[in-house]
Amino acid sequence: MNAAEEATRIVDELRALGGAERAEYEKRYLKSDFTHFGVPMPAIRKVAVAAVRGPRTREDVLALAESLWSVTENGRPLHEARMASIEILAREVDLLEPGEVAVAERMIRDSASWAYVDGLAEKVVGALVRRFPEPAEVLDRWVADPYPWIRRTALLALLPGIRAGNPDLDRLSRYGDALIEETGFFIRKALGWVLRELSKKDPSWVRAWVEPRVARISGVTLREAVRHLPADDAARLKAAYEKARQAR
Template sequence: MNFCNAISEDFQKASNAALALPMANYLKNNFTFFGIKTEQRRTIFKTNYEKYKLEVKSNFREIAWELFQKQEREFHHCAIDLLQKAFKNNYRLEDIQFIEKLITTHSLWDTVDTLAKYQLGGYLKQFPQETDAVIARFSSASNLWLNRSAILFQLSYKEKTDFDLLKSECEKHKHSKEFFIQKAIGWALRDYSRFNPAGVKAFVLSAQLKPLSTREALRLL
């Protein structure tokens, strides 16, 4: 695709080996980097989006997936930037399979958390009738990133958060030894504590969560 080729060429030109190494180290060397900072990466994306807007709008799912399969981490974030723009209130019912594929590909918190909050969260806002089935499946999966996504997907819901569902997810995973699950429980509860501090405090004090989850959940209280 012309857009993907142009992005690749511009990323190559903007690569900075001095920045690439610390970026890779920050993510525990799970990925390689061009060494492009977020602001510059987004400028490259916006320039090429305007240039190839017709192609991108017509094929944004295919383009995002092509980018997501590439090696360097900047491509994955570029794909998410594209989906942030293209997916708003523009989901198809079958897109949940695509979202799941993205969450479970090249998975780490820096992509998964955005996908969970905006793509999964946005999808379930558009199709609320799918919430129970999707979250039950993600929550019961053997993949910790799907589990984490099931806990975090309501981060953008604010006062509309389904607190009973959030509590249920926290209870289900509260014994997990996974750092990213314990952290997600605390983060989701802390975020909702801005809208229901008494409810969150009461739940945390009675739920016997892991110390990390408890500490994170009560940070604002």
């Protein structure tokens, strides 16, 4: 497979599926200065999946993902090409090796939006973390990284394990303590999101973790964390949070 030629073909296919009205809406919603064709996500996914249907090597997948990620249109990165790149990596993640966490890291550092970071965090990094021990050790560095999207990734990469019923509670607790007093919305939201997902399977753990930290936790994190807890537990934690907030 010639990755550059295949990337060009995919971009032409995506261009034909776009719409100006949706493109403008997406740019406003994502506060994006990228080029947008205005292609709905299901259509992007369909094109991406079709591109790797059939036998593909690890090298094919990486080359195509990298080629799509680097596509520019009118001098700016192309939103749909980047989303297709993520979908291809996610679709073929079982071909990837532990070292490919560096590919995801490079893409995350080249991102400034949850639209790209979250898919890479959960579908690529999180999937690698479930399969191999080495990427999980990388997360231990990322949680203290200066770049907030890398810190967000350290949290969201725990989601696949949680959803599979094999949560890394030690890392979740440590990362939560490291990030609980962050002021950035996207870090606060990510911590709440991970706690919320865990609460669906282990509400007792989430309650026990949140309760002694109500004086430190943000309202954004708390609201997500208690969303699926039993009503009495959620009410008690909210009341304790309000009492602590008023005492600050």
